Each structure stands twice: as C-alpha cells, then as structure tokens.
Amino acid sequence: MNQELIKYAAKILERADRVVCLTGAGVSAESGISTFRDPETGLWTKFNLEELASQEGFRSDPGKVWRWYAARVGDMGKAQPNPGHVAIAEIAQRTEDFTMVTQNVDNLHERGGCESVIHLHGTIGKFRCNECTRDYDVSDDELTADQPPHCPHCNGLVRADVVWFGEAMPRLQMDRAWKASENCQVMLVVGTSGIVYPAAYLPLLASENGATIIDINPDYGEISRMADVHIPAPSGEALPAIVAAMG
Numbered sequence: 001m002n003q004e005l006i007k008y009a010a011k012i013l014e015r016a017d018r019v020v021c022l023t024g025a026g027v028s029a030e031s032g033i034s035t036f037r038d039p040e041t042g043l044w045t046k047f048n049l050e051e052l053a054s055q056e057g058f059r060s061d062p063g064k065v066w067r068w069y070a071a072r073v074g075d076m077g078k079a080q081p082n083p084g085h086v087a088i089a090e091i092a093q094r095t096e097d098f099t100m101v102t103q104n105v106d107n108l109h110e111r112g113g114c115e116s117v118i119h120l121h122g123t124i125g126k127f128r129c130n131e132c133t134r135d136y137d138v139s140d141d142e143l144t145a146d147q148p149p150h151c152p153h154c155n156g157l158v159r160a161d162v163v164w165f166g167e168a169m170p171r172l173q174m175d176r177a178w179k180a181s182e183n184c185q186v187m188l189v190v191g192t193s194g195i196v197y198p199a200a201y202l203p204l205l206a207s208e209n210g211a212t213i214i215d216i217n218p219d220y221g222e223i224s225r226m227a228d229v230h231i232p233a234p235s236g237e238a239l240p241a242i243v244a245a246m247g
C-alpha cells in the first residue's frame with residue numbers, strides 16, 4: 001500500500017468538517033459477502049439479475065425469489081463487520097458532520113459502530129407486502145418455506161424490503177443522501193463499481209459542488225476516473241491505515 005497516498009487521504013479527512021461516506025458491496029467483501037460484479041465471485045455473474053431482482057422475476061416465480069433472499073438473510077446474519085467498517089465508524093466519530101450512505105442491504109455498518117446509516121437499496125431481513133407495501137414480520141418457519149407468505153391486509157405476496165431493478169429508491173433516504181452530497185467537503189467512496197444510478201450520481205454531485213473525492217477500491221473503475229485520490233487497496237486494509245495516520 002502506498003503510505004504517501006494513505007497520509008494524503010488522512011490529511012484531507014482530518015481537515016474536513018462535512019464528510020459523506022458512500023459504500024458499495026466491496027466494503028463487505030472482506031466480511032465474506034459476495035459483491036455483484038466482480039469476475040467469477042460476483043453475484044450477478046452467477047445468478048440471473050432479471051429473475052431475482054425485478055418485479056417481473058418475482059411475479060413469474062415468487063418462490064424462487066423468496067428462497068434466494070431467505071438464503072441471503074442467513075448468509076448476511078453470519079457475517080461480521082470487518083476492519084473497514086470499524087474504521088469508517090472511527091472516522092465518523094472524529095468528524096463534526098458525517099453522513100453514512102450505503103447501497104448495501106447488510107447491516108454491517110451499524111454493527112461496525114456507525115450510528116445512523118442511510119440505506120439507498122433497502123435492508124435485508126426486513127420484509128413488506130409487494131402490493132400495499134406494509135411492513136411484515138416474517139417468522140422462522142415462513143423464512144424457510146418454499147413460498148412467500150401472504151399479507152394479512154390485502155393478500156398480496158410478501159417480499160424482501162430491498163430495491164429491485166426498475167424500482168424507485170426510498171424517497172426520504174435519497175433526499176438526505178442528495179443534500180449531504182451537495183454540501184460535503186469530502187466524499188469517501190468505498191467499494192462500489194459506480195455504475196448503478198442514481199446512487200452513482202452522488203460522487204459526481206459532490207465533485208461538481210467542490211468536494212474532494214477519495215476512492216478506495218483495488219480496481220480502477222468509474223469512480224477512480226473522476227476521484228481526486230484513488231487508493232488501490234482492499235478497504236479492510238486501507239481504511240484502518242488511514243485512521244492510524246489521522247492525527
């Protein structure tokens with residue numbers, strides 16, 4: 001890891017009062033949760049996106065979608081926050097005004113010590129009716145069943161409370177993320193390919209408004225291209241190193 005880059009990123013963060021951190025699947029990779037697009041290990045290279053993460057897929061085979069998300073609830077429940085999550089929480093504590101925005105549906109930022117997290121793509125382990133959108137508490141038996149339960153209010157099918165392709169993001173969460181991105185001095189982007197919009201627009205918005213963009217990603221991607229600083233390292237190593245270098 002390039003120590004000069006780490007020190008440079010630490011200085012930028014130290015001097016900023018208003019910081020936004022935007023994360024994607026890469027921040028949880030070292031916790032054993034697969035990313036979506038990494039070659040070979042990425043979920044969307046192994047599973048069919050249209051079948052599992054779209055309204056059309058759910059309507060044509062609700063049981064298949066139900067079982068897939070139930071398995072993910074199990075996998076994510078077993079995962080532990082990694083040093084990257086913990087370091088982000090540390091940076092949050094040292095920053096006057098810190099906004100945590102994630103595209104991830106796991107709750108590893110919260111479990112890693114971040115108090116308030118904006119979830120742009122929903123949360124795994126929460127469920128709602130696909131028709132009337134009311135929240136639904138799923139029992140253990142229902143979670144291991146072959147088919148989703150029915151909503152007691154409208155008889156619609158219950159689904160995971162995550163955002164599927166073609167669906168709008170939660171309005172309030174997006175508004176908060178948008179405002180914070182417009183106003184921040186630094187945006188720390190961690191482990192996202194930056195190709196899913198509108199989340200990927202947030203770093204552009206921050207940059208247009210004068211923020212410094214720090215990208216942490218072993219690969220050079222869409223965000224690295226527009227970032228002021230790109231740290232080509234796994235976040236579980238780079239982020240603790242940045243915290244250690246902060247005064």
Ligand code: OAD
Pocket residue numbers: 023024025026027029030035036037038042053103104121162163164165190191192193194195196216217218219221233234235236
């Ligand atoms: P992707 O799978 O598209 O990108 C993951 C990124 O993490 C890649 O750029 C990797 O290079 C990087 N990465 C891998 N290991 C890393 C590590 N140890 N440290 C840091 N970075 C690492 O995942 P997202 O960008 O999160 O949407 O994908 C965005 C959205 O697409 C997801 O929220 C999901 C998906 O379809 C919905 O479910 C709506």
